Amino acid sequence: MSVSSPVVAIAGATGAVGAEVLSILEQRGFPVGKLVLLASSKSQGKPLSFRGETHVVQLLSAENLRGCDVVFMCCSTTLSRQLSPEAARAGALVIDNSSAFRYEADVPLVVPEVNGAHATSHRGIVANPNCSAAILTVVLAPLAHEAGLARVVVSTYQAVSGKGARAVDELEAQTRAWAEGKPEPHEVFGQPMAFNVLTGDWPIEENGYSNEENKMVVETRKILGLPALRMSATTARVPVIRCHSQSVNLQFERPLTVARAREILASAPGVEILDVPAQRTFPTPRGLAGTDPVFVGRLRDDPSEKNAMNLWLCGDQLRKGAALNAVQIAEMLR
Numbered sequence: 001m002s003v004s005s006p007v008v009a010i011a012g013a014t015g016a017v018g019a020e021v022l023s024i025l026e027q028r029g030f031p032v033g034k035l036v037l038l039a040s041s042k043s044q045g046k047p048l049s050f051r052g053e054t055h056v057v058q059l060l061s062a063e064n065l066r067g068c069d070v071v072f073m074c075c076s077t078t079l080s081r082q083l084s085p086e087a088a089r090a091g092a093l094v095i096d097n098s099s100a101f102r103y104e105a106d107v108p109l110v111v112p113e114v115n116g117a118h119a120t121s122h123r124g125i126v127a128n129p130n131c132s133a134a135i136l137t138v139v140l141a142p143l144a145h146e147a148g149l150a151r152v153v154v155s156t157y158q159a160v161s162g163k164g165a166r167a168v169d170e171l172e173a174q175t176r177a178w179a180e181g182k183p184e185p186h187e188v189f190g191q192p193m194a195f196n197v198l199t200g201d202w203p204i205e206e207n208g209y210s211n212e213e214n215k216m217v218v219e220t221r222k223i224l225g226l227p228a229l230r231m232s233a234t235t236a237r238v239p240v241i242r243c244h245s246q247s248v249n250l251q252f253e254r255p256l257t258v259a260r261a262r263e264i265l266a267s268a269p270g271v272e273i274l275d276v277p278a279q280r281t282f283p284t285p286r287g288l289a290g291t292d293p294v295f296v297g298r299l300r301d302d303p304s305e306k307n308a309m310n311l312w313l314c315g316d317q318l319r320k321g322a323a324l325n326a327v328q329i330a331e332m333l334r
């Protein structure tokens with residue numbers, strides 16, 4: 001892209017990710033020449049504000065994507081499969097938040113702090129990773145560079161906004177209904193999400209893992225460029241509005257002390273250490289929602305294995321796990 005004031009489209013502008021892209025473009029002063037906001041027929045005509053001006057949402061279609069220089073695809077995998085290739089053929093840079101193209105060999109899957117250089121090899125589409133993989137790899141990459149990564153075991157505690165805007169509304173409605181002793185709505189979750197933890201919130205695949213768990217493994221390997229990395233994941237949805245947490249057990253090929261890991265992470269791009277055991281101050285999703293870095297705490301040596309370590313991390317999955325990462329990619333490719 002070599003346009004100084006590009007025509008920028010957000011496909012899915014009314015959703016959780018699309019709304020965040022809109023606000024990040026404004027916050028970071030992305031040089032938007034013209035803005036095109038697109039969503040379903042339900043949202044057609046809806047006014048959204050950008051830099052103090054009102055923009056009206058139009059219907060998402062191939063025709064309405066024509067003439068766009070940058071397209072932030074913030075809708076379903078099915079819609080992205082239908083629309084992204086055509087938009088790319090018409091000359092747009094498509095940054096896709098869905099999983100439609102992440103596993104294709106000729107589509108770069110990019111976390112700028114980790115493998116930003118890969119983005120330039122795109123052929124019109126750059127894939128933005130799964131939210132949990134993006135957050136995790138920002139922390140893993142600098143440690144892997146120092147000590148070699150042998151194995152990763154991760155458990156997630158994922159916020160409901162990871163499931164879209166309607167999931168947030170439903171958690172709030174369930175919580176209110178529970179407090180008032182009324183029946184709880186459960187159209188989005190299919191069961192109570194309030195005061196609960198759901199590890200069955202994603203389809204389970206043939207290998208017994210959820211599709212979210214499999215995505216985390218495949219994408220972490222691709223982003224880090226470690227196709228043989230030994231890794232397993234357990235994902236769970238928790239009644240948190242936004243910002244995912246992860247408990248991570250790492251094994252390295254070479255010795256790495258906690259003090260050295262702390263030093264490396266303290267200077268790693270996109271990472272902040274929040275680890276004050278004496279005050280029990282550690283990353284919490286509620287406290288860190290809306291922030292950009294991935295926060296790391298609870299760094300501990302794991303005495304049960306050689307060269308092993310435990311840590312806890314929190315990252316806002318709508319920002320670093322989706323919209324911020326997407327805008328960073330667009331900034332890099334300008």
Ligand SMILES: NC(=O)c1ccc[n+]([C@@H]2O[C@H](COP(=O)([O-])OP(=O)(O)OC[C@H]3O[C@@H](n4cnc5c(N)ncnc54)[C@H](OP(=O)(O)O)[C@@H]3O)[C@@H](O)[C@H]2O)c1
Binds near residue numbers: 017040041042098
């Ligand atoms: N949420 C996250 O934390 C996160 C993180 C990483 C990646 N992602 C991925 O990002 C994408 C968007 O997720 P989201 O959480 O933002 O979902 P969402 O809140 O449900 O938003 C979906 C967007 O797509 C639009 N849409 C739905 N059906 C449509 C149709 N038939 N035609 C045109 N537009 C349609 C919606 O418009 P209306 O409002 O008009 O229905 C809305 O703007 C998904 O692929 C998701 O997997 C999400």
